Amino acid sequence: MTGDDAVIEVSDLCKSFVLHHQGSVRIDVMRGAHLSVARGECVALAGASGSGKSTLMRMIQGNYRADAGRIMVDGTDVARADPREILALRRARMGYVSQFLRVVPRVPTRDVVAEPLLLNGAAPDAARAAAEEMLARLNIPERLWNLSPTTFSGGEQQRVNIARGFVHPYPVLLLDEPTASLDPVNRDVVLDLVRAAKARGAAIVGIFHDAEARAQICDREIDVAQFAPAA
Numbered sequence: 001m002t003g004d005d006a007v008i009e010v011s012d013l014c015k016s017f018v019l020h021h022q023g024s025v026r027i028d029v030m031r032g033a034h035l036s037v038a039r040g041e042c043v044a045l046a047g048a049s050g051s052g053k054s055t056l057m058r059m060i061q062g063n064y065r066a067d068a069g070r071i072m073v074d075g076t077d078v079a080r081a082d083p084r085e086i087l088a089l090r091r092a093r094m095g096y097v098s099q100f101l102r103v104v105p106r107v108p109t110r111d112v113v114a115e116p117l118l119l120n121g122a123a124p125d126a127a128r129a130a131a132e133e134m135l136a137r138l139n140i141p142e143r144l145w146n147l148s149p150t151t152f153s154g155g156e157q158q159r160v161n162i163a164r165g166f167v168h169p170y171p172v173l174l175l176d177e178p179t180a181s182l183d184p185v186n187r188d189v190v191l192d193l194v195r196a197a198k199a200r201g202a203a204i205v206g207i208f209h210d211a212e213a214r215a216q217i218c219d220r221e222i223d224v225a226q227f228a229p230a231a
Ligand SMILES: Nc1ncnc2c1ncn2[C@@H]1O[C@H](COP(=O)(O)OP(=O)(O)OP(=O)(O)O)[C@@H](O)[C@H]1O
Pocket: 017, 018, 027, 029, 047, 048, 049, 050, 051, 052, 053, 054, 055, 056
């Protein structure tokens, strides 16, 4: 694949952490990391625990700052973008699904899921209807839709997160263990959502400890350990 058709293009990426409260110890996590993801492709970040999968994903998301290198995401260099540009990218073009739900307390589940559509200009009725369809698809009982998801079970919260991540057609999706706490039925729903996102052209980067899920939906695996400075 050439860089021209890549939606995500990471190059020469370096990251170390300095532990200021522990004698300023420096941990070099990666040097010269690179990654290319095209439209419609799902790439898994693989590698042993501690090799830097989450760190790389958080840098693509703009949560961790890169020490050097480029992180092009749908035309924006996240490594150099200011916070406003990163927020704009996340709002319209880069969805993120983690295992854990973080929401404003007391907002009903239906509104939590509709929010990405409303932020992107959808009409309230259409956004609510799309949110309900997604919640039904992910088997969240209708009696829960008016409640805040803060008291939901781990698997329910994860499904609300997934509904929120897939309700808007983001061209880029970052998935951090999206099937971790799910039963087989809901896991298959999520795998179908990923397949549909690929079919509409989304570029996806994911961390999947579930090897079978990874085999079903990922086109390639990148072993992040190859970017370790000592390697
Ligand atoms: N915020 C942080 N501050 C300091 N060190 C960090 C931070 N985040 C990650 N690290 C270090 O960076 C290295 C890579 O961690 P990371 O969480 O990216 O690995 P991982 O491959 O995702 O691991 P796992 O599969 O166990 O989740 C580890 O040595 C970790 O201690």
